[in-house]
Amino acid sequence: MVQVITYDVEQRRRHKWRNLLHSTALLVMIFGILTLCAWLFAGWTGVFMSAALSISLLFFAGRFSPRLVFAIYSAREIPLETFPEGYAILRTLTQRAKLSELPRLHYIPSLLPTAFTVGRLSNAHIAVSEGLLRLLGTQEFTAILAHEVSHIRNRDLTVMALADLAARTTHFFGRAGLLLLAFSVPAWFATYGYIPWAQGLVLFVAPLLSNLLQLGLSRSREFDADLDAASLTQDPAALASALDKMEQQEQGLLQRLVLGNRKNAIPSILRTHPPTRERIDRLLSLYKIESFKPTELEQLILPESFVRSRNAPRRHRSGLRW
Numbered sequence: 001m002v003q004v005i006t007y008d009v010e011q012r013r014r015h016k017w018r019n020l021l022h023s024t025a026l027l028v029m030i031f032g033i034l035t036l037c038a039w040l041f042a043g044w045t046g047v048f049m050s051a052a053l054s055i056s057l058l059f060f061a062g063r064f065s066p067r068l069v070f071a072i073y074s075a076r077e078i079p080l081e082t083f084p085e086g087y088a089i090l091r092t093l094t095q096r097a098k099l100s101e102l103p104r105l106h107y108i109p110s111l112l113p114t115a116f117t118v119g120r121l122s123n124a125h126i127a128v129s130e131g132l133l134r135l136l137g138t139q140e141f142t143a144i145l146a147h148e149v150s151h152i153r154n155r156d157l158t159v160m161a162l163a164d165l166a167a168r169t170t171h172f173f174g175r176a177g178l179l180l181l182a183f184s185v186p187a188w189f190a191t192y193g194y195i196p197w198a199q200g201l202v203l204f205v206a207p208l209l210s211n212l213l214q215l216g217l218s219r220s221r222e223f224d225a226d227l228d229a230a231s232l233t234q235d236p237a238a239l240a241s242a243l244d245k246m247e248q249q250e251q252g253l254l255q256r257l258v259l260g261n262r263k264n265a266i267p268s269i270l271r272t273h274p275p276t277r278e279r280i281d282r283l284l285s286l287y288k289i290e291s292f293k294p295t296e297l298e299q300l301i302l303p304e305s306f307v308r309s310r311n312a313p314r315r316h317r318s319g320l321r322w
Helices: 009-061 066-072 084-097 130-135 138-153 156-192 197-233 236-259 276-284
Strands: 104-108 115-120 123-129
Touching: 009 156, 009 197, 066 115, 066 123, 084 104, 084 138, 084 197, 104 130, 115 138, 115 156, 123 130, 123 138, 130 138, 130 236, 138 156, 138 197, 138 236, 156 197, 197 236, 197 276, 236 276
Parallel strands: 104 123
Antiparallel strands: 115 123
16 A cells, blocks of 8 residues: 655656657657668658658548557447446546547457557547456556546657658668669779668668667657656556556466467567556655555446456457457
8 A cells, every 4th residue: 555645746747857858859869760761762852752751641640540440459439328437537537638529438348458549639539448447446447547648638649650650761761772772782883992881781770770769769658648647646556556457467368378388578678668667666756755555446337238258368360369
């Protein structure tokens, strides 16, 4: 249980500034790598081409319906009259976050405890799984919703879409540049007397580095959403408790269904989310005195229409498990 409930506002402000600077630096580096690749590919013409391509892709990406994502997970929208308690919590958080539109809730029939957000600021959708609803208490579920609402308020969906488009465009110019360079090596050697190894190395490494920076940006935005969620609920321990329970549940399911008896050895640098222990430590640092133990909170009351999943998550043609 939380021993001291003194909320350290100054500590949260320091975390907020650090996350903002980190995210800005990563985004600048991602677009810097894209600009360098485009310039190596076709000079300033390539730079203008990359800008035009990124803007076009971002425009069309914003037109894709979130229903396409939810169809993959067999998700369905939760009517207001079916889950009034959940919508009451979401409405309160939306008002505190000063959002103009209430996000719509969707239900995923999966035992994996997960939640995610898709859409745009004016048309946001939050999906929660059956495993999440049955695992968490009311305060913990509120904290998870606050985390997703924070993603919406911070425009993380747009930020990550920009980073993803920049990474994809970098990949295009990098691979196309390598191909063009390979065909022009004889002419280059005959004209200048050497082979441009440095340019080739940059074009080869740039897409990989851009992907790593994109993952780092994702982790940074997760930290920021955690802090904003704690600000919305004024209860960092509830989010820490939810993350702790989700981590334990996910490890048990994933090790049985995906990894077997092997442990998850994916390095932190290759993950979209920060290590759960680090997220919990940052949340608990918002208290004057760090003293936390996951608490048993009142179970969230679920609607009768939410049918328990009878089958364990299984692999589908897309390669995903749910």
